[in-house]
Amino acid sequence: MRVLAIDHVQIAMPEGSEDRARGFYGEILGMKEIPKPQALAGRGGCWFASGAAQVHLGVEEGFRPARKAHPALLVEGLDEVLAKCQAAGLPTRPDAEIDGRRRVHVFDPFGNRLELMESSHG
Numbered sequence: 001m002r003v004l005a006i007d008h009v010q011i012a013m014p015e016g017s018e019d020r021a022r023g024f025y026g027e028i029l030g031m032k033e034i035p036k037p038q039a040l041a042g043r044g045g046c047w048f049a050s051g052a053a054q055v056h057l058g059v060e061e062g063f064r065p066a067r068k069a070h071p072a073l074l075v076e077g078l079d080e081v082l083a084k085c086q087a088a089g090l091p092t093r094p095d096a097e098i099d100g101r102r103r104v105h106v107f108d109p110f111g112n113r114l115e116l117m118e119s120s121h122g
Helices: 018-028 078-087
Strands: 009-013 032-034 046-050 053-059 072-074 092-098 101-107 113-119
Touching (some): 018 032, 078 092, 078 101, 078 113
Parallel strands (some): 009 053, 072 113
Antiparallel strands (some): 046 053, 101 113
């Protein structure tokens, strides 16, 4: 057996927060909402995709945000995303460039940490 790729990343959110998730992952990050399989639709949450990257937002009872564990998303237009986060009052935290990639940590409306990375070579 060998791992071929990461299919998706699951991120938790509080119950009834789908519209807030759509505002962040859809409008701010520019990801497209994709349908959940019928067998899972009744559990709440929502799924997003951009290219091969998928982020699944799932409802978690007793939700607590992920402050250390995080997905890292490779993006284009990092400054635009940061401006949208700041306009929405969402915290952002620049980090050191690694391997020619600018890195910024952002926090979704639920307090989950995400790392956004953009090539600094254009």
